[in-house]
Amino acid sequence: MSRHGFGRGEYKYFSYPLPAILQGLRTSLYERLVPIANQWNRQMGIDIQYPAKHSDFIERCHKAGQLRPTPLLLQYGTGDYNCLHQDLYGEHVFPI
Secondary structure, eight states: OGGGTSEESEEEEOOSSOOHHHHHHHHHHHHHHHHHHHHHHHHTTOOOOOOSSHHHHHHHHHHTTOOSOOOEEEEOOTTOEEOSOOOOOSSOOOOO
């Protein structure tokens, strides 16, 4: 993280297939958060709307060449920290 100026600690990325518990959380949380994300975009005058199903959003990302899974674990030691930031891996991003 430090080489990007995001803090001090270590990223550990998952790869596909994701562990079942992680995939389940991802799907469940997305479907609860998507109405909020869509409302934010409408209120900010942003034309992008997110599909109701997480699998449809992932399909949108994959069609755009965004094939890398984004879930990760962060590991911190004494004195490590994480600066507020959003990791962007392509054109299609979910704001929450």
